Structure formats: C-alpha cells, structure tokens
Amino acid sequence: MIEVTLKIRLTLEGPILSHSTTAGSYGIDSPMYRNADGCYALPGSLIKGRLREAMAELRQKAGEVYNPDIEELFGQQTGNREAELPDIRPRRGRLQFDDFVSDTPDSQKDITRIKIDPDLGAVNHGMLQVMEAPWASRERAAFKGAVSFITSNEESGTLLEKQILIGLRWINGLGSNRSVGFGNLISVEIDCKCTKNLLREETSADEPTGSFDLVIIPLSPFCVARHCVAENIFESERIIPGNVIKGCLAEQWRKLVDQDSAKDVSKLDDPNRQELLSNFDKIRFTHAFPAPAASNTRPIVAPLSIVKVNKRLYDIAMHDNAIAITIDEFDDNNDKKLKLRMAPAFQIDWKDFSDTEQAFGWETPELSLTTELRVRTSIDSVKRKADEGKLFAQEMIVPKGFEWYSSVDLDAIKDPDMRAKVAGQLQGLLAHGLRGLGKTKTRAKVKVIHSYKRVRPKFDSSVAPTKDGVWIITLQTPAILCNPYEMNEQSRREELCRSYKNAWADISDGSIEMSHYFAAQSLAGGFYLHRRFRTDDKSTYYPFLLTNPGSVFVLKKVNDRAQELINDWLKHGLPLPGWAKERYATQGSPGEDWRFCPYIRQNGFGEIAVNLQHSIDAPKEKEYDVIKSLVD
Numbered sequence: 001m002i003e004v005t006l007k008i009r010l011t012l013e014g015p016i017l018s019h020s021t022t023a024g025s026y027g028i029d030s031p032m033y034r035n036a037d038g039c040y041a042l043p044g045s046l047i048k049g050r051l052r053e054a055m056a057e058l059r060q061k062a063g064e065v066y067n068p069d070i071e072e073l074f075g076q077q078t079g080n081r082e083a084e085l086p087d088i089r090p091r092r093g094r095l096q097f098d099d100f101v102s103d104t105p106d107s108q109k110d111i112t113r114i115k116i117d118p119d120l121g122a123v124n125h126g127m128l129q130v131m132e133a134p135w136a137s138r139e140r141a142a143f144k145g146a147v148s149f150i151t152s153n154e155e156s157g158t159l160l161e162k163q164i165l166i167g168l169r170w171i172n173g174l175g176s177n178r179s180v181g182f183g184n185l186i187s188v189e190i191d192c193k194c195t196k197n198l199l200r201e202e203t204s205a206d207e208p209t210g211s212f213d214l215v216i217i218p219l220s221p222f223c224v225a226r227h228c229v230a231e232n233i234f235e236s237e238r239i240i241p242g243n244v245i246k247g248c249l250a251e252q253w254r255k256l257v258d259q260d261s262a263k264d265v266s267k268l269d270d271p272n273r274q275e276l277l278s279n280f281d282k283i284r285f286t287h288a289f290p291a292p293a294a295s296n297t298r299p300i301v302a303p304l305s306i307v308k309v310n311k312r313l314y315d316i317a318m319h320d321n322a323i324a325i326t327i328d329e330f331d332d333n334n335d336k337k338l339k340l341r342m343a344p345a346f347q348i349d350w351k352d353f354s355d356t357e358q359a360f361g362w363e364t365p366e367l368s369l370t371t372e373l374r375v376r377t378s379i380d381s382v383k384r385k386a387d388e389g390k391l392f393a394q395e396m397i398v399p400k401g402f403e404w405y406s407s408v409d410l411d412a413i414k415d416p417d418m419r420a421k422v423a424g425q426l427q428g429l430l431a432h433g434l435r436g437l438g439k440t441k442t443r444a445k446v447k448v449i450h451s452y453k454r455v456r457p458k459f460d461s462s463v464a465p466t467k468d469g470v471w472i473i474t475l476q477t478p479a480i481l482c483n484p485y486e487m488n489e490q491s492r493r494e495e496l497c498r499s500y501k502n503a504w505a506d507i508s509d510g511s512i513e514m515s516h517y518f519a520a521q522s523l524a525g526g527f528y529l530h531r532r533f534r535t536d537d538k539s540t541y542y543p544f545l546l547t548n549p550g551s552v553f554v555l556k557k558v559n560d561r562a563q564e565l566i567n568d569w570l571k572h573g574l575p576l577p578g579w580a581k582e583r584y585a586t587q588g589s590p591g592e593d594w595r596f597c598p599y600i601r602q603n604g605f606g607e608i609a610v611n612l613q614h615s616i617d618a619p620k621e622k623e624y625d626v627i628k629s630l631v632d
Helices: 044-061 070-074 154-170 242-257 271-282 354-359 416-430 493-507 527-533 562-572 578-583
Strands: 002-013 100-102 109-116 123-133 140-151 184-195 211-218 233-235 289-292 306-309 312-315 323-331 336-342 370-380 385-398 402-409 434-437 442-449 470-475 512-518 521-524 544-547 552-557 608-610 624-626
Touching: 002 154, 044 070, 044 140, 044 154, 044 370, 140 154, 154 184, 211 416, 242 416, 242 434, 271 416, 312 354, 416 442, 493 512, 493 552, 493 578, 512 562, 552 562, 562 608
Parallel strands: 233 385
Antiparallel strands: 002 140, 002 184, 100 140, 109 123, 211 402, 211 442, 289 402, 306 312, 323 336, 323 624, 370 385, 434 442, 470 552, 470 608, 512 552, 521 544
C-alpha cells in the first residue's frame, strides 16, 4: 500500500469570494474566508463538493472512458431517516482534502451590489451589499492545497490522479457569485508525492509495558460533535473521546489493507498484524484532553464538589449536608471587618469558569482554545444555487498552540509476549498518524510516549483512603452507572441516590458502599445512536443515561477487596454495572460489546481520579455551619 499526496495549485481570476461566517471589518457584509492564521483560503469542503459534482457530471456524460467510483472516493451521503440499519453505517470517502490557502498578495478591493425593484426600476430600499474582494477583476490569485489518499499500487494511484486532474479542470469557477463572473478557474497544476511501504511488518515495541501515552496534534481545525441541539448544528467537544481515536484508527487500518469499511477490525485480512487483529477490542484508549503544547501535563476535570464563595474556591466533597460558609468582608463605611454567612455557589450557577479551568490545567492566562464556525450548504447542480433545506453549521476547535494527551492500556492482554507484539504493531499503525478525525476528517500527527517520560496529570491521585477512611472518586469522563429503568419523570432524589448506591454495590460485588455524592446526569441518544447501536429494539427509543464528568462519589470500605477494586478502577476505568451488561447484551454478545454500547471503558469512558491532590482547600470547621433543615 502507498499513500499518495497531490500538491495542487489552483489559479483563479478575480474577483474571488468564498463567504466567511466570522465578522469582517466595519461596513463589510460578505467577508472573504480566512483560516486560523489569517490567510485567505478556499475551504477543503468547497473543493471537495465542487470536485465531486464535476466528476459525477463527467461520469454521466462520458461513462465509457471516465468512470470513477464517486461514493468510494467521496463517501456515501447519510441522514436518511427511512433507511434500514445497514444504510446508516458510515461509509467514509478515500479522498482527504486540506484547505487551499493563497500566498498571492491582495489588493484589498471592495465590491458593492444592489437589487433593483422590478416595478420602479430603481434600487430597492436597503438592498446594498458590500463584499470583500481581495483581488480585483482579472487579477489572478493562486491557492495551494493537498488531496491525499491511500491506494494499493502506483498504477491505481496514477489513474486516480488523472481522474482528479480532469475533474478539477472541468470546474469553471469556485466560490460565491460564479454566475456573474466571480472566481473563474484559470489553471490547475498537480505535483504528486508517494509514500510507500505503509504495510511493512512492524517491529516489537521498545518497552513491553502494559500502557503508553499518546500526544495527538491535529493539523487543522476539527469537529468532534457533541450531543446535537438541532439537526443542522454541530458543536465540537474540546476533548477527543477514546472511541473516536479507536474508530479513526480502525477506519485507517481498513484503508491500509484496502478492504470493505463495513467489516469489523477482527475480520480484516492483514498477515503482518494478526496479534493486533485478535486483541484490538481489548485495547483501551482514554479520552484525549487538550493542554498547552509541550506542557506534558494532562488536565483534570474539576470536581462538582468545588464551590465558590465570594470568588474563593472551596471543596466540600466531605460534606453530606448543606452548609453556609462564613467569610470576612471589609465594610468601607464603618471601617471594620464583617463576618458574612453565605451559601456556596455550585458550578451550575457559575458565570465564569476561567479560574477553575486554569487551576486544573485546561488553559493558561495567556493561551486558551478558540473555535471557528463554518456554515456549509449543498448546491443544487441544476439551479446552480444553494439547495433548499441543506444548510448546516460546524463549530470547530482551532488546535493552534495545543496538544491532546491520551493513553493506551494493554493490560487486558494477559500474556506478556503477546502484549509486546500487540504494542509494537499498534505503534506501527499510529506512526502513520490519524486520518479522518471527527466530522471534518482532519489529519493529526501522533507521538508515542513511553514510561520513562510519561505524561503526568495536573494533580495526582492517591489510592490510599483519606483520614476519614473513604475514597473520593471524581469522574473524568462520562460513565453508565445508575439504572434509568428503575426511575421515571416523577422520581426524586431518594430514587436517584438509591440507584447510585445499587450501582456502586453492583460493580464492587458488595465490597464498597456509597456515602454521598455530587453528580450531574445527561441523556445521550438521538436517531443515529439509536439506529446504529440499539439494534435489538428499533421500534422503541431508549437513550443512554450518563453520569457526567466531574461527578463526585464518596465511597466507604465494606470488606478488604475494596482497595484492590479502587486500584483497578483507577488504572483501567469503571466497568458497566450488571443491569447494563444484561440490558445491552445483543445477538449473543455481552453488554460490554462496543457494537451495541459505545460507553464502555475500552473506549475511554468511566475514567476516574481518586482523592485528588489538588490545592483547593476544604472549608475549615469554624468557617461553616451545617444547615440540616435544608436536607431533612
């Protein structure tokens, strides 16, 4: 297998306009798109859409001599709610597109347009549009980008290169207002570069350890969509979940061996990675958390037990009752100190999270993650305008200045020799980086970090019980714990507390008892998750009930096995409770099968921190009063 990268140079004739969704300078209604570095660019999605349209049109007109597989190259369109289950499974395209960036100096021209009233023959009131046109009419600008793909041999790569070149030359223009002469495509130049031996036999890992760390560096903005609030709006998570990393790697592996994307990894034919094939489902990828580049420190999700009182942070994890905290306040009028008794504010009431984000390693005062909004639409190829009802927006994370830290856990593979072989073969796959990350199909570099220079968490965990003989567990990623089928919309805190107590007793086989908790819950579901994973009952909709990251549980020992379980959970994540294993068991597979329940610890869910050694103090005994009347 070889990887082909086509370095493409597109020369366009001005004026050129590819709409940006960010605000332009004063007086500009339609600004030209700029990338995160401030350079004028044509989005990769625009090039992809226009090339797909051109190649499909050419195949329709000259199928005898030009017959590329459009769906295999560009992916299968999804979203049909009436489709049967096999049709909803994603079929991702082979081609990957970068943004096309211009290095041609601009002349900063603005163009105005008006709309004429057909009856009066005069300008319609308020119908004046000012467009940013960096290049004047007939002025030429070059845009450089890349299209990459994996293929089996040089002959097929050369054929596809020619098909792409023909498709690009069939395009008459790019961007907005093409019907009035904007963005005429003058020339296309392609420089081909091949990387061979992608399927070379991998050597053993440098260290036969049970785990190693990953540093993931996305090369462009990406979108890992969180739970959608609307069908056409996709907001990105700032973390990269373990199942996204694992799925991206599996899809990349299928392309490397040139086999059907519908196949499970265990069914692939790769003689050089037989050990990895048979053990891939046992490997655990943790969620990748962002941190400033080269910090080598993974952030921590702040516990929900942290509260604010007069802009000061306290951790009240050990309090199972409502409290009021006494603070000193200076009275300017009387020139003396006052002691005020105030109710603490929990995170749900906060307006500003920056102090906590910085304290737990998510950002620094000088550097924070930024987002970029891109609005896209499907173009009606007959009418040459936006297709009605096909508008959608993606909020993407701009990775500039950040790295994402994850880890790989191989301890479920018990044989040390087998584990070493799997580690070596896995690291060989990861050496190629990640292709197709998230909805934007972003490429990312991957660095493997071994035990002698491991990534450290912002705050260490301590598996020894506290002086009060308890363990304070803080969820770092979502987890399935309480049983939603024991509750309904009328359930109160007593039922929720009982369900959490039952869950901890279940996963510990009665070795641990929950004292109290600070938790938040959310539902994960929707059309796609239901049709993709809940194959046992397509007629009835049941979302997954997740306990959110940051949730805190104070646990007490019941018998001597408790310490062993705490150690195991900290290292490998929380298992599913018994009710979930039974509920999600399908087609003879156990409930912890990723095909039917994605929220398992092998996918990075259920990660915990124990007795966090953070620097936020608990309120001292004289600083608070217990208000039992609020909870009795």
